[in-house]
Amino acid sequence: MLRLWGRPTSTRTLKVLWTLSEIGLEFEFILASATMGANGSVYRGHRPHGVVEDPAYRAMNPNGTVPTLNDDGFILWESNAIVRYLAAKYAPMLLYGDDLGIFARAAQWMDWDNNHLMGGQHTLVMQLVRLPAQARDAHELESARNDLIAGFRIIDEQLGRTRFIAGDRFSMGDIPIGVHAHRWQLYDIERPPMANLARWYAEICQRRAFRQWVENPLHHLTG
DSSP, X not given: OEEEXXXXXXXXXXXXXXXXXXXXXXXXXXXXXXXXXXXXXXXXXXXXXXXTTSHHHHHHOTTOOSOEEEETTEEEESHHHHHHHHHHHHOHHHHHTTOHXXXXXXXXXXXXXXXHTHHHHHHHHIIIIISOGGGOOHHHHHHHHHHHHHHHHHHHHHHTTOSBTTBSSOOTTHHHHHHHHHHHHHSSSOOOOOHHHHHHHHHHTTSHHIIIIISOGGGOOOO
């Protein structure tokens, strides 16, 4: 039995939950998280789930982060690594056409997402949701918004060339960006129109696994 430790409001955990559901794998989900910084998850009533400081958890994941996967004794952490592992072991045709080139291109975009969207998304949720109003920084918020606009414009250009992020078929590469594209739509901020991104996002929203995990409003700290 697959076991996953994580927090459903974490974009990193949502990647893996979407992947597991996309493939149709049965798994046990164990809620786990730290406090996410001073007053982070406690603010607005979002409490930490704990677990990550326990010695047994640290033996699996020395970072004390989420998510962590246990596949019949095989332990893996880092969300992109988990998504790639699940795709390669359980659904190579579904998640990259069983094609090394598509796998590599999808992996490229997954790592790009981590480097270019993750930081800005973290800043937005801190500045718009987690931090009390008196602790927020308008300059940090605007800087993150502009960085994300630049990032999503790169994606918009790519999606003007291909139906999905790694080519003309859905792949694991669409999953991390799909999570962040959805989170991007939830914030009460100004976003310039991007036609290709909007077309792709509308298609992603129709996927059953996306609706189950990513679209669920309980899995986001916004609002």
